Amino acid sequence: MSPAVSSIILLCLVSVSAVLSADLDALKSLSESLNTDGTSSWNTTDGNPCYWQGIQCDGTSVVNISLPGMHLSGVIPPSIGQLRSLSVLDLSKNDLSGEIPANISSCTSLSIINLTGNRLSGPIPSDLSKLSNLSLLDLSDNHLNGSIPDTLGSLRNLTYLNLGHNALIGIVPSALGNLNALTFISVSQNALEGPLPESFKNLTSLQTLLADQNNLSGILPALHWESLQWVNVASNNLTGEIPASICSSASLQSLILSNNGFSGTLPSDLGECTALTNLRLGRNALTGDIPADIGKLQSLIYLDASENYLTGQIPTGLSGLKRLALLNLASNRLVGTIPDDLGNVSTLQELRLAKNSLVGVIPHDLSQCRLLSVLDLSANNLEGGIPSDLCSSTRLEYLRLQGNSLSGHIPDSIGDCHELLELELGDNRLDGTMPSSIGMLANLQVSLNLSSNHLSGSIPDTIGTLGKLVTLDLSHNSLSGQIPSMAAMISLVTWDFSYNLLSGPIPRVGSVLNSSSSGYAGSYAHNPGLCGGPLPPCVPPNGQSTKSRRSSFWQVAGISAASIVVVLLFFFFVTMAVMYKRRAAVTVEATPPQMVSHVFVPVLLQGVDFVSVKEAVRGKGSLVSSNHFSTMYKAIMPSGLILAAKHFHCADKGLLFRHKKMAFDLDKLWRLSHENVMQPVGYLVEENLVVVLYDFVPVCSLGQRLHESSTKVPLNWSMRYEVAIGAARGLAFLHSCTPPIVHMDVNSDNIFLGHHFEVKIGDIEVAKLLDPTKTMASMSSVAGSFGYIAPEYAFTMQVTLQSNVYSFGVILLELLTGKMPTDEAFGEGLDLVRWVEGASSRGETPEQILDSRISTESFVARQEMLAVLKVALLCTDGSAMKRPDMSKVLELLQEAKMSKK
Ligand SMILES: *[C@@H]1O[C@H](CO)[C@@H](O)[C@H](O)[C@H]1NC(C)=O
Ligand SMILES: *[C@@H]1O[C@H](CO)[C@@H](O)[C@H](O)[C@H]1NC(C)=O
Ligand SMILES: *[C@@H]1O[C@H](CO)[C@@H](O)[C@H](O)[C@H]1NC(C)=O
Ligand SMILES: *[C@@H]1O[C@H](CO)[C@@H](O)[C@H](O)[C@H]1NC(C)=O
Ligand SMILES: *[C@@H]1O[C@H](CO)[C@@H](O)[C@H](O)[C@H]1NC(C)=O
Ligand SMILES: *[C@@H]1O[C@H](CO)[C@@H](O)[C@H](O)[C@H]1NC(C)=O
Ligand SMILES: *[C@@H]1O[C@H](CO)[C@@H](O)[C@H](O)[C@H]1NC(C)=O
Ligand SMILES: *[C@@H]1O[C@H](CO)[C@@H](O)[C@H](O)[C@H]1NC(C)=O
Numbered sequence: 011m012s013p014a015v016s017s018i019i020l021l022c023l024v025s026v027s028a029v030l031s032a033d034l035d036a037l038k039s040l041s042e043s044l045n046t047d048g049t050s051s052w053n054t055t056d057g058n059p060c061y062w063q064g065i066q067c068d069g070t071s072v073v074n075i076s077l078p079g080m081h082l083s084g085v086i087p088p089s090i091g092q093l094r095s096l097s098v099l100d101l102s103k104n105d106l107s108g109e110i111p112a113n114i115s116s117c118t119s120l121s122i123i124n125l126t127g128n129r130l131s132g133p134i135p136s137d138l139s140k141l142s143n144l145s146l147l148d149l150s151d152n153h154l155n156g157s158i159p160d161t162l163g164s165l166r167n168l169t170y171l172n173l174g175h176n177a178l179i180g181i182v183p184s185a186l187g188n189l190n191a192l193t194f195i196s197v198s199q200n201a202l203e204g205p206l207p208e209s210f211k212n213l214t215s216l217q218t219l220l221a222d223q224n225n226l227s228g229i230l231p232a233l234h235w236e237s238l239q240w241v242n243v244a245s246n247n248l249t250g251e252i253p254a255s256i257c258s259s260a261s262l263q264s265l266i267l268s269n270n271g272f273s274g275t276l277p278s279d280l281g282e283c284t285a286l287t288n289l290r291l292g293r294n295a296l297t298g299d300i301p302a303d304i305g306k307l308q309s310l311i312y313l314d315a316s317e318n319y320l321t322g323q324i325p326t327g328l329s330g331l332k333r334l335a336l337l338n339l340a341s342n343r344l345v346g347t348i349p350d351d352l353g354n355v356s357t358l359q360e361l362r363l364a365k366n367s368l369v370g371v372i373p374h375d376l377s378q379c380r381l382l383s384v385l386d387l388s389a390n391n392l393e394g395g396i397p398s399d400l401c402s403s404t405r406l407e408y409l410r411l412q413g414n415s416l417s418g419h420i421p422d423s424i425g426d427c428h429e430l431l432e433l434e435l436g437d438n439r440l441d442g443t444m445p446s447s448i449g450m451l452a453n454l455q456v457s458l459n460l461s462s463n464h465l466s467g468s469i470p471d472t473i474g475t476l477g478k479l480v481t482l483d484l485s486h487n488s489l490s491g492q493i494p495s496m497a498a499m500i501s502l503v504t505w506d507f508s509y510n511l512l513s514g515p516i517p518r519v520g521s522v523l524n525s526s527s528s529g530y531a532g533s534y535a536h537n538p539g540l541c542g543g544p545l546p547p548c549v550p551p552n553g554q555s556t557k558s559r560r561s562s563f564w565q566v567a568g569i570s571a572a573s574i575v576v577v578l579l580f581f582f583f584v585t586m587a588v589m590y591k592r593r594a595a596v597t598v599e600a601t602p603p604q605m606v607s608h609v610f611v612p613v614l615l616q617g618v619d620f621v622s623v624k625e626a627v628r629g630k631g632s633l634v635s636s637n638h639f640s641t642m643y644k645a646i647m648p649s650g651l652i653l654a655a656k657h658f659h660c661a662d663k664g665l666l667f668r669h670k671k672m673a674f675d676l677d678k679l680w681r682l683s684h685e686n687v688m689q690p691v692g693y694l695v696e697e698n699l700v701v702v703l704y705d706f707v708p709v710c711s712l713g714q715r716l717h718e719s720s721t722k723v724p725l726n727w728s729m730r731y732e733v734a735i736g737a738a739r740g741l742a743f744l745h746s747c748t749p750p751i752v753h754m755d756v757n758s759d760n761i762f763l764g765h766h767f768e769v770k771i772g773d774i775e776v777a778k779l780l781d782p783t784k785t786m787a788s789m790s791s792v793a794g795s796f797g798y799i800a801p802e803y804a805f806t807m808q809v810t811l812q813s814n815v816y817s818f819g820v821i822l823l824e825l826l827t828g829k830m831p832t833d834e835a836f837g838e839g840l841d842l843v844r845w846v847e848g849a850s851s852r853g854e855t856p857e858q859i860l861d862s863r864i865s866t867e868s869f870v871a872r873q874e875m876l877a878v879l880k881v882a883l884l885c886t887d888g889s890a891m892k893r894p895d896m897s898k899v900l901e902l903l904q905e906a907k908m909s910k911k
Contacts, residue, residue, distance in 0.1 A: 033072045034059055036092040040075075043087040044106070071095035078124070079103040086130075091116030102148070103127040110149075115140040124148040126172065129870050134173070136161045143167055150174040150196065151869040158197070160185040167191055174198035174220060175869060182221070184209045196220035198242070199866060206231050206243070221246070222266065223866070230267075235259065242266040244290070249273065252291075257282040264288040268314065271295060276315075281306035292316040292338065299323075300339075305330035314338040316362065321345070324363070329354035338362040340386065345369070348387070353378040360384040364410065367391060372411070377402045388434065389413040396435070401426035407851070412436040412459065419443075420460070425450035431851055432456035435463070436483065443467030444489070449475050456848070457481040457838060461506065465489055469512075474498055481838045485509050493517050493540070504838055506533050513539025515548050608673055609692035610680045614705065617651035620694050627657040627701055635711045635759065640773070644707055653691070654704040676702065679775055682747060686740030688762055688770040706770055708762035712737075712821070715763055717830055727864045727871040729767065730825040731907065734878065736769025737761050738903055741818055742896035744774065745811050754809055756817035757798045757831070758824050797831025797841045802890045812890035815899060819843070819885025826879055828861030843886045846879075877906035 037059045041052050052062050060067035066074035073095050082104040090099075091113030099117070102124045109132030110125065120141045126148045133156035134149065145167050154176040162171070163185025169192060178200040186195070187209020195213070198220045205228030206221060214234050222244040229250030230243065236259040244266045251274030256262060263285050272294040281303030283289075287310060296318040304313075305327030313331075316338045323346035324339065334355050344366040352361065353375020361379070364386045371394035372387065382403040388410040395418030396411065406427045416438040424433070425447025433454060440463040448458070449472020458476065461483040468491030469484065476482075477498050485506040492514035493507060502519055516534060531544040541548035609615050625631070626645030634642040634654060645655040676690045683689060692703040712733055715725060725733075744751040753760075753774055760773040798820045800813035820831050823842050836845040849859045856876055857865065865872045881902045887893050894902065 032092050033095075036089045037062070037065070037072065039087045039089040044082040044084045044104075066098075068095065073119070074098040076100040077104070082106060085109075086111055086114070088113040090114055093117050095119050097143075098122045100124040101128070106130055109133070110135055110154075112137050114138070117141070118143070120144055121167075122146045125152065127151045127869060129153055129868070131155065133157075134159055134162075134178075138162065139164045141165065145191075146170040148172045149176070152176050153868045153870075154178060157181070158183055158186075158202075162186060163188040165189060169215075170194045172196045173200070175866075176200055177868070178202060181205075182207055182226075186210070187212045190214060192216055194218040197224065199223045202226060204228065208232070210234075217261075219243075230272075236261060238262060239285075240264045243270065244268040246270050251275075252277055252296075254279070260284045262286055263309075266290045267294065269293040273297065275299070276301055276320075280304055283307060285309055287333075288312045290314040291318065294318050296320060300325055300344075302327065304328070308332060310334055311357075312336045316340040316342070318342055323347075324349055324368075326351060328352055331355055333357055335359045335381075336362075339366070340364040342366055347371075348373055348376075348392075350375050352376060355379060356381070358382055359405075362386045363390065364388040365390075369393070371395075372397055372400075372416075374399070376400065379403055380405070382406055383429075384408045386410040387414065391415060393417065395419070396421055396424075396440075398423050400424075405429055407431045408456075410434040412438065414438050416440060420445055420448075420465075422447050424448060427451060428453065430454055432458075434459045436461040438463050440465060444470055444473075444484075446470035446472045449473055451476065452478070454479050455851075456840075457483070459483040460487065462486040468492070469494055471495070480504075480840060480844065482506070483838070503840070503844075504533075507537065507540075508533060508535040510537050511539075512537040515541055516543035516545065605694070605696040606673075607692070607694040609703070610677050611691045611705070614651065614653075614691055617647050617649040618653070618692060618703065619647050619649070622647050623653075623655050623694055623701055623703065624699070626655050627699075631655065634708055635714060635762070642708070645703075652707055654707045656702045656704070658700040658702075676775060682744075682751070684740060684743040685768070686736045686770055687743060687774065688772040690775060702775060704772075706762070706764060706768070708764055708770065708772075710763055711759045711772075712761035712763060712769075712824075713758035716758060716824060716828065724828065724861070724863045727867055727875060730864070731874065731878070731903075732767065733761065733763070733769050734822055734825055735900070735903055737771060737821060738818065738896065738900040740769070740771035741814060742900045744771070745814070745896045750811055752809055752811060753814050753817075755798075756814050756821070758821050761821065797843075800890065801888055810890070811895065812893050815885050815893045815896060816887075816890070818896070818899065819882045819893075822878060822882035822885065826861065826875055826882060827859055828863065846883070846886075874906055878903065881906060 059065055059072065064075060064077040065072060072093050074097060076098060078100050082101065083106065085108030086106060088111040090111060094117065096117045097119050099120060100122065103126065106128040107130065110130055112135040115135060115137035118141065121143045123144065123146065130152040131154065134154055136159035139161035144165050147168060148170065150172040155178065157180030158173060158178055160183035163183060166189065168189050171189065171192060171194065174196040175198060180202065181204035182197055182202055184207040187207055190212060192213050193215050194217065202224040204226065206226060208231045211232045211234060214237060216234055216237055218240040219238060220242045222242045224246055226246040226248055228248065230248055230253060232253060235256050239261055240263060248270040249272065252267065252272055254277050256265065256277055257279050260283060262283050264287060266288065268290045273296065275298030276296060278301055280301045284307065286307050289310060290312065292314045296315065298320065299322030300320060302325045304325055308330065310331050311333050313334065313336060320342040322344065324344055326349045328349060329351035335357055336359065338360065340362045341364065346368065347370030348363065348368055350373045353373055356379060358379045359381050361382060362384065368390040370392065372392060374397045377397055377399040380403050383405045385406060386408065392414040394416065396416060398421040401423050404426060407429050409427065409430060410432065412434040417440065419442035420435065420440055422445045424445060430451045431453055433451065434457060436459040442465065444460065444465055444467065449470060454476050455478045458479055465487040466489065469489055471494040474495045475498055477500055479499060480503050482502060482505040486509040488511055490511040493512055493516060496502065496517050496519045499519060534540045534545055607620050609618050623645050626643045631643035631645045634644055640656050640658045642654055642656045645653045647653065676693055680689045680691060688704055688706055690702045691705050694701040741753065744753060751774065755773055760771060762770045762772050764770065798817040800816035802813065820842060823846055824831060827842065827846065829842055831842045836842065840848065846859055849856065856879055857872065860875050865875050881899060884894055885899060
């Protein structure tokens with residue numbers, strides 16, 4: 011090599027590193043600030059950064075930093091402003107936190123900024139407006155707050171602006187209407203107020219406008235409908251009419267106005283919107299008729315205009331909608347008949363016309379809709395029979411025809427609807443017998459409701475094979491004969507046979523979950539000949555005595571331990587009561603002491619005054635919490651000491667005789683010190699009074715905080731997460747003791763929260779102090795609280811470590827959904843677990859079941875909630891063996907926080 015050539019090369023190398031030095035410094039500090047472990051090629055001691063992963067240079071300077079989804083964390087350093095030639099900055103889908111540095115506005119060459127999917131907070135720097143070359147700005151899915159700076163309106167080259175899913179407040183600045191190159195704008199899922207600016211009419215290139223899930227109000231302004239293709243302003247408080255011009259050019263493909271206050275009629279020229287695939291207008295206050303030429307919307311796939319005040323008839327000509335999959339006109343004021351030609355819409359999957367005033371018959375042609383999975387015509391005035399070939403659409407999952415005036419027989423062919431999950435035919439005028447083919451609907455889960463009809467004859471035995479069914483209602487008919495065996499109906503939670511002509515003994519039902527404190531005699535009421543179970547006993551033909559009946563009970567239990575029945579449960583309590591009385595009779599020999607009391611903790615001994623304790627539980631202390639078994643008061647001692655005093659409502663009277671055992675048990679609990687377990691420090695027992703003392707005075711229970719907090723703001727996600735971790739720690743600790751301590755009643759009212767948000771599990775002693783005779787009416791006393799009871803309890807009658815895990819899973823679901831463990835709104839017989847499990851069959855995504863008040867806090871909150879949801883589903887697995895143990899649960903929960911997609 012000649013010296014000349016080598017010196018040229020040397021010169022080049024020198025000049026390369028020299029020019030890059032400012033950029034190199036910036037990259038070095040970027041590397042220090044972000045955790046770049048994942049990007050191993052970032053060797054800051056190695057001269058030329060142009061070879062680092064995700065970095066591109068143009069000759070001498072860095073022009074492109076693209077590191078999407080690299081698990082980077084840390085903050086974006088202000089030194090980034092030194093990269094004067096940087097044109098592309100893509101740090102999307104990482105774990106960046108802190109604010110967007112204002113210095114970024116010094117990177118004057120920037121044309122693309124993509125920071126979506128991080129945890130960036132603070133305001134949007136108003137100096138971003140200096141980036142005059144910026145064409146794409148994606149800051150969506152972060153925690154940005156403050157208002158949208160109106161200086162952004164000077165970014166004349168901006169074509170794409172996404173500020174969606176942050177915590178932005180204030181109004182949408184009118185200046186954004188200056189961004190006339192804009193083709194895409196999203197401000198979805200923030201807390202923006204006020205109207206959409208009129209200046210948006212000037213956005214003549216705009217194709218996509220997304221502003222859903224804010225608090226926007228006012229009318230939808232005139233927009234440049236000639237260019238708009240996708241418009242979503244759902245879930246705001248927008249009012250006024252749908253603008254007449256939306257279809258002036260046929261560019262519109264998706265228009266979503268659902269869940270606002272839009273009024274007036276549908277645009278008369280709707281039929282001109284020929285490119286429209288998705289039209290959702292549900293939950294508004296729209297009036298008037300559905301335009302007749304809606305049948306011209308050949309591209310339409312989804313049409314939802316439910317929950318409005320639409321009148322008139324369903325237009326004919328819908329058969330022109332060759333791609334229609336969803337037609338939802340439910341909850342309007344529609345009259346007339348269901349058009350026959352709907353049967354020609356072969357693509358139809360969901361037809362929802364419930365809650366209108368439709369008359370006439372169910373068109374036979376509907377059976378030609380082979381893809382139909384939801385047919386909901388309930389609560390109309392339909393007459394005639396159920397078409398016999400309805401089930402030729404074998405995909406039918408939901409058939410809801412209740413609340414009409416349908417007559418005739420239930421067709422035998424109903425058994426062809428193999429996929430059916432719900433069959434609702436109640437409240438009609440159906441007669442004849444129940445076809446035995448109903449028993450072939452092996453997938454029926456949600457409900458089988460044939461109530462309030464004129465059905466006669468006997469209930470087919472095949473009903474008893476519906477092992478997945480949760481709710482069965484055959485009430486208010488004229489069914490006669492015996493109720494068939496229901497032992498295989500292991501999922502059944504509620505059933506109703508009342509108001510029929512049934513007779514004979516009440517059969518065993520697979521599950522005892524239905525046990526409620528009110529008893530179920532009502533489920534069988536008004537039948538002339540039913541007996542046994544909750545009803546008066548059947549008169550045995552050969553006059554057996556009660557005693558031999560009970561021994562036959564033991565035989566049954568022995569033969570079939572795996573199918574415990576309601577009847578059995580009843581006898582269980584009777585037996586317990588009898589046994590208890592006998593034992594009490596034996597022990598009464600010694601005269602009991604008048605009162606016993608004890609404080610275990612030496613340092614508290616001086617401070618406790620039992621007279622004050624008694625006054626507190628007799629109403630002088632302020633109430634802290636109350637549940638089925640006990641009420642907790644704040645008790646202030648004369649010494650100034652404050653304790654929590656728990657008064658048991660129906661404590662075991664035998665305690666006075668056995669107080670030494672009780673002292674031993676409580677003392678043991680006190681010695682098991684753990685920060686997440688509420689430990690007793692003393693007790694007081696008198697005749698009619700059992701009080702346990704604690705040194706921790708809770709502010710409220712988790713149940714109260716979650717479900718009764720109408721005045722307070724909802725618990726945010728990080729607090730809910732801390733509660734979950736605290737409770738899991740406490741339970742894991744109890745389970746790790748030798749021998750393990752099984753909590754008898756894990757529920758959200760037994761998780762207590764302190765002044766400094768301490769989380770403690772309470773009521774661990776409950777099982778030892780209750781009087782079984784007083785709590786007989788409620789199975790909760792042995793199994794826990796309703797909605798928290800693990801399914802296997804029905805077979806085992808034992809609360810186990812695994813059933814604690816199940817109950818804990820229910821608490822996780824409460825934290826995630828904000829819902830109570832049982833709620834009528836879940837649908838008949840469903841509890842929270844089943845409701846959550848049923849989400850996908852209802853077409854809901856996991857996101858949709860989360861408490862939207864907190865899942866919308868941030869992208870990260872939502873991700874973590876979804877991860878915790880997975881844990882909750884593991885815990886509530888129907889099979890006890892498949893549930894993780896509590897220490898594993900704790901570990902999984904901790905991972906949920908750390909993991910970040
Ligand atoms: C970084 O580069 C220097 C010099 O090229 C080299 O000695 C060192 O081993 C590299 N470090 C890593 C982690 O690759
Ligand atoms: C920036 O770099 C990324 C990956 O290194 C590449 O995919 C992208 O096309 C580049 N952008 C431009 C504008 O060159
Ligand atoms: C950030 O910008 C300010 C003002 O433009 C400047 O003084 C400062 O040096 C910059 N910081 C860095 C780290 O570049
Ligand atoms: C920003 O990055 C994300 C993920 O890396 C990508 O999905 C998104 O399309 C990008 N935004 C734009 C406008 O290109
Ligand atoms: C702006 O971008 C264009 C190309 O998109 C480029 O030619 C021009 O140099 C850029 N201007 C600045 C100031 O970087
Ligand atoms: C927009 O970008 C073009 C090049 O694409 C550039 O010439 C022009 O100066 C930019 N506009 C503004 C307002 O900076
Ligand atoms: C639209 O742009 C024109 C001209 O640029 C301007 O005069 C008018 O005020 C703008 N309209 C709105 C509503 O901002
Ligand atoms: C919606 O707007 C109306 C007035 O237009 C107002 O009375 C109502 O309170 C608003 N609702 C919400 C939830 O902001």
